[in-house]
Amino acid sequence: MLIDWPTVIFQIINFLILIALLKRFLYGPIIKAMDERERKVAARLAEAAKAEEDAVQRVAALTKEQEAFAVAREERMLQVGQEVEKWKHDALLRLQSEIDEKREGWNSILDSEQEAFLQKLKQLVSRNVFRIARKALADLADDELEARLINTFSVKIANKEEGIAAVLSASAAAVKCITGFPLVEAQKEQLTEVLSPYLNDGREIFFREENDLGFGVRLLSDGQKWEWNLNRYMFEMEADIHKAMNTLSGAHHEK
Amino acid sequence: MRLSPDSIVFFETAFITLNGTILFTWLVMALLTLGSWLVTRRLSTGSHVPRWQNLIEIIVTLLLGQIRDVTRQEPRPFLPFIGTLFIFIAFCNLLSIIPGFQAPTGSLSTTAGLAVCVMVAVPLYGIRDSGLGGYLKNYIRPTPMMLPFNVIGEISRTLALAVRLFGNVMSGGMIGGILLAIAPLIFPVIMQMLGLLTGIVQAYIFAILATVYIAAGLTVHEEQAVHAENCDM
CATH class of the missing domain: 1.20.5 (Single alpha-helices involved in coiled-coils or other helix-helix interfaces)
Incomplete structure (x- = not known):
């Protein structure tokens, strides 16, 4: 099983x-x-x-x-x-x-500079013009013109024009006559002759030459001065012209 | 030539006979228990799994998958019975390669005992699943006239289950012995290797048939439930 x-x-x-x-x-x-x-x-x-x-x-x-x-x-x-x-x-x-x-600002400065330059230029030009004119007149001043100046000066003294009388009436010890050109003896004598009526006793006349005076004559006496010269006219004229230029530029600037 | 390890008697009294079948069964039981304890005493639940735990998990997963495929139910209640059937039979058959070891499955007493267990387990699972009445009604379906045939079928399939396993294992050992006498070189080795394969196949067949028989009772229950739902509609 x-x-x-x-x-x-x-x-x-x-x-x-x-x-x-x-x-x-x-x-x-x-x-x-x-x-x-x-x-x-x-x-x-x-x-x-x-x-x-x-x-x-x-x-x-x-x-x-x-x-x-x-x-x-x-x-x-x-x-x-x-x-x-x-x-x-x-x-x-x-x-x-x-x-x-x-x-x-630049324009303003430029205008000012330009104006100043023009002003200066004008002054320079006028100054040069008058300087040349003075120089030309001084160069043109010959003996004849000097003689005529002395004659004119003598006439003025003789006519006792204002200013001359004040100089000549001063009680100065001496009178100085200064000219911008040399005087010949005849001219010295002419001047002594016209001035003699104004001179007190013992007073003397001294003649002296100063080239700076230019074409003119100057009388000095005890601090008083009387002068006539061409340069003075020219300076006065130049001053007047500068004054007129300044007036014109001021009016232009105000515009 | 011994047909069964039953004939190997180690100890015998008037009431108890300790034969080779029982002794080798105890040996297999001891090895399986010891091996299980060794593997499962330090189980890993992380990403790194030890190789033996991996092997056991593969076997258990395969068993669960096969049971689920056959029963179409939650497989875990059937795992201890079906899994033990497979592992015991397969282990006995694999150990038969060791000289001197007589596989207990080569004994008709063992296979008959296992078949009886299956024969008892089928109604137990069926009754637990659908109740005693519901299970017994299966024997009179489709008509009460089928009752004898169903009973005969129950017995015959149990007998077939036992004899199939016994015959295969016993024949494998017999063939090996015969070939050893005829051609002692090479062929016995090939047959032994073939025996390992057939041993695993037999274990699988035994386990899967037991599952099919158990599932048969459960399937009826499912069909009844479906039929009842259709009637209600």
Whole structure:
């Protein structure tokens, strides 16, 4: 007989015991470990899903922020552009104003300088003109003209013109007669003769030559002076002309 | 030539006979228990899994997948019974490669005991699933006239289950012995290697058939539930 029934019963019992042993030492712990691992994996998957969701939300938020930033940047760029344009416009206006002020100042200075230059030029020209005229007259003054001057001078003394009388009436010890050219003896005698009625006793006449005097005669006596010369006329005329020029330039400047 | 390790008697009294089948079964039980304890005493739940734990988890996962595919139900309640059937039979068959070891599955007493266990487990799972009445009604479906045939079918499939495993394992050992006598070189090794493959296949067949038989009672219950829902509609 191939089947031994007591052995069958033993084997059934053994198999049941083996089921219990394996359930205790194999299936239970293994299933528990697998469940624990699955739980951890599920937790990690959930964490990953949450992290992904967070990342998606973060991406959305960043995208939104980026868009807002782009809009703000556009607005800021526009604002900055407007500010720059305004600043440029103001700066140009300010610069234009400064340039105008400077130009006006320069023009004013230039006008002043030009006027001063013209004034100086005029004075120089007139001075030179009169200097040349004086020089020309002095150069043209020959013996005949000097004789005529002495004659005219003698006539003036004889006529006791104003000024001469004051000089000659002074109680000076001496009278000085200064001429701008040399006198010949005849001329000295002529002058001594016309002056003699005015001279007290003991008073003398001294003749002296001074080239600076030019074409003229000067009488000096005890601090009194009477003079006639061509240069004086020329100087007076020059002064009058300068005065007239100043008056004209002042009127032009006021315009 | 011994046909069964039952004939190896180590100890015998008037009531108890300790033969090779029982002794080798105890040995297998001890090895499986010890191995299970060694593997599961320090289990890892992290990303790094030790190789033996990995192997056990692969086996358990495959068993759970096969049970789920066949029963179409939550497989964990069936795992201890089905899994132990597979692991015990496969381990016995694999150990038969060791010289001197007589696989307990080569004993008709062992396979008959396992078949009886299956025969008892089928109604137990069926009754737990659909109640005693619901399970017993399966024997009179589709008509009460089918009752004898259903009972005969229950017994015959249990007998077939026992004899199939015994015949395969026993024949594998017999073929190995015969070839060893005829051609002692190379061929016995090939046959032994083939025996390892057939041992695993037989364990799988035994376990999967037990699952099918158990699932048969559960399937009826599911069909009944579906039928009842259709009637209500």
